[in-house]
Amino acid sequence: MNRAAIVFAALLAVLAVLSLLAGRVWIAPFGDGPQNAALILAELRLPRAVLAVVIGAGLGAGGAAMQGYLRNPLADPGLFGIAPMAALGAVASFWVAPLLPAALAAWSLPVMALTGAALGMGGLALIAGRTTSDGAGGAGGGIALFTLAGLMLASLAGALTALAITLAPNPFALSEIVLWLNGALTDRSWREVGIAAPLTVAGIGVLALAAKSLDALTLGEDAARSLGVDPRRLLGLLVIGIGLTVGAGVAVAGIIGFVGLIVPHLVRPLTDRLPSSLILPSALAGACLVLAADSIVRVLPFVTELRLGIALSLIGAPFFGWLLVRMRRGRL
Amino acid sequence: MLTAENLTLRRGGRSVVEGLTASLAPGGITAIVGPNGAGKSSLLLALAGLLEPAGGAVSLDGTALGAMTARGRAQAIGYLPQSPDIAWDVSVASLVALGRLPWRDRGSAEVEAALAALDLGALRHRPVSRLSGGERARVLLARVLSGCPRWILADEPLAALDLGHRDALVAHLKACAAAGQGVAIVLHDLALAMNHADHVLVLDEGRLVAEGPPAVALAAERITRVWGIDAAWVGEPGRRGLVTGR
Known part of the structure; x- marks a missing residue:
């Protein structure tokens, strides 16, 4: 465990406690709390905090691996097809769910989102995995093809998602789709944790296997x-690892962007800057970022809770601009 | 011995090397020279096992490179691309340690030896973005040396270096060869090849048109024929200069 991992693990421990205590109802750690404090903690805040940690960890590790693979500090795992395909799958579930028995309908969204992610992974691997026979394709052709194939898939998935929104079966479904696409951890339970956690852990494990090659x-x-x-x-390894981490996140929480872009930049100054030293700390830092952002949107005094995806985009877009300025000055 | 047997290479659907047969011996410096587009870099890639032959084969001590594992090949052959872009602003020590990746160890002793061999001890913590061109070239060579390969294949390692740094790097490569390693380098500077190489391969339009000791392979009339310029060697052996004109 390197210095960055220790720093972000310690920060995560502090944020986890604060996240459990903060909300519309403040639960004092010592002394009298609300009557149903135990219920709020066990059924609302704890699964939500765990889910924030899981999703943030997956997005953070995915971002570090993606930047390492593309050799580009501006890369974000959400940009390359898998997240938009997962989102498309999830949106399609709003059509399919009414046709299914209730027991199956409850699982249609995460299952179809993961199916979309898997199709995205398959498409990326199929296109970018092709190498030319003269050897010039090698990793080089692979990386260029990966980028282009990812952008193509993202465009296609985005267009189909927009089409799905346009043709929404009813205003309620339209509202649900739009809300869901904005990403949130509101009302998530242990069920979502059970879906996302194993996939994310497996994805981070796969990305860790790629670490030395990324170096x-x-x-x-x-x-x-x-x-x-x-x-x-x-x-x-990249396609499977990113597919699992990003796909799992989208399947249970919708689109939560910019985490994978921001987090490696927070971690890099504390490491030797090689991708292998970034993956675990980025997972921890991603967990910190999503947990902190989710705790903040929960306590903001709005009538309706600000969507986590929107909040992170509000932070992420200016951060991206700042990175571009730094890049223009040759400091990135 | 690194051997190319009737080697044909294609890139982008175009033939870049055609029917080339050559043997490179360790313990000396082999210079690969030729005009632009002659196929030098492609040949070096194939000798490193990084470009699959369209015909023929490359073998190392009798074993075809294609039959070796990627890791085994990486342990045996260190490849130094032409002025590679370094993606992350890592420290000198971290960059040199990347040479140990094929061995899957930290190789602290080998990394220290490589840093010492290229006089980089004082720079070990410096980010690569703050290195001069000469320092950067030494660091990149140290990265190859830390892997202790039997062969060092370098694509124009001396390009863009000033005279002092260039001579220092040549001295390091000669030391490697003297220690028994094989060294093959692509060069554009024919005087460097004449003065420092033990063996020269001359390529023209994908074909090997001459090979042998520098004085034979780089005879003035051959330079005229291959490069299309009038050329004459001046000076004494080991300190020759090339005078050219049209």
Whole structure:
């Protein structure tokens, strides 16, 4: 565990406690609390906090791995097809659910979102996994193809999602879709934790397997291959790892953007800047960011709770602009 | 011995090397020279096992590179691309330690030895963005050396270096060769090849048109024929200069 991981683990411990105590009803750690404090903690705040940690960890680790793979500090795992495809799957479930028995309908959203993520992963692997026979494709062709295939999938999924919104079966469904796409952890329970946690842990584990290969990419694609990196294996690990972490997050919470972009930048100054040293700390820092943001949107004095996805975009977009300014000044 | 047997290479659907047969011996410096587009970098990539031959084969001590595992090949052959872009602003020590990736160890002793060999001890904590061109070239070579490869293949490692740094890097490569490692480098500077290489491969339009000791492979009349310029060597052996004109 490196310095960054220790710092963010400690911060996460503090934020986790604050997140359990804060909300519309403040629960004092010592002394008298509301009558149903135990119920609020066990059934509302604890699953929501755990889900925030799980989703943030997945997005943070995914961001670190994606930036390492693309060798680009402005990359975000949500931009490359898998998140939009997962969102498309989830939106499609609003059509399918009414046709299913109630027991199945309850699972249609996460299942179809994960199916969308899997289709996105398959599409990315199919297109970007192709290498040219003359060897010039190698990792280089793979990375360029990965970017283009991801953008193509994202555009296609975005267009189909917009179409689905336009053709919403009824105003209620339209409202549900739009709200869901904005991302939130409101009213999530242990059921969502049960869906997202194993997939996210598995995804982070897969990304960790790619860590040393991502380090080798620091020197460029030919040098990485000369160090023994197999471009196809690396692509496969990336697609599966990102698919699991991002897909799981979208399946239970909707689109929550910018975490994967922001977090590696918070972590990098505390590490030796190699991708392998970023993945675990970025998972912890992502957990911190989502947990903190979710706690803040919960206590803001709005009539309706601000959607987490919107809040993180409000933070993320200016942060992205700041990164661009730094890049223009050659400091990134 | 690193051997190319009837090697044909294609890139982007175009033939870049055609029917090339050559043997490179360890313990000396082999220079690969030729005009732009002659296929030098492609040949070096194939010798490193990074470009799959369209025909023929490359073998290392009798074993085809294609039959070796990627890791085994990476342990045996260190490849230094031409002025690679370094994606992250890592420290010198971290960058040099990347050479240990094929061995899956930290290789502290080997990293220290590589840093010491290239006089980089004082720079170990410096971010690579704050290195001069000469320092950067030394760090990149140290990265290859830390992997203790039997062969060092470098694509124009001396390009963009001033004379002092260039001579220092040549001295390091000669030391590697003297220690028994194989060294093959792509060069554009024919005087460097003449003065420092033990063996020269001359490529033209994807074909090997000459090979042998520098004085033979780089005879003035061959330079005229391949590069299309009038050329004459001046000076004494080991300190020769090339005078050119049209």
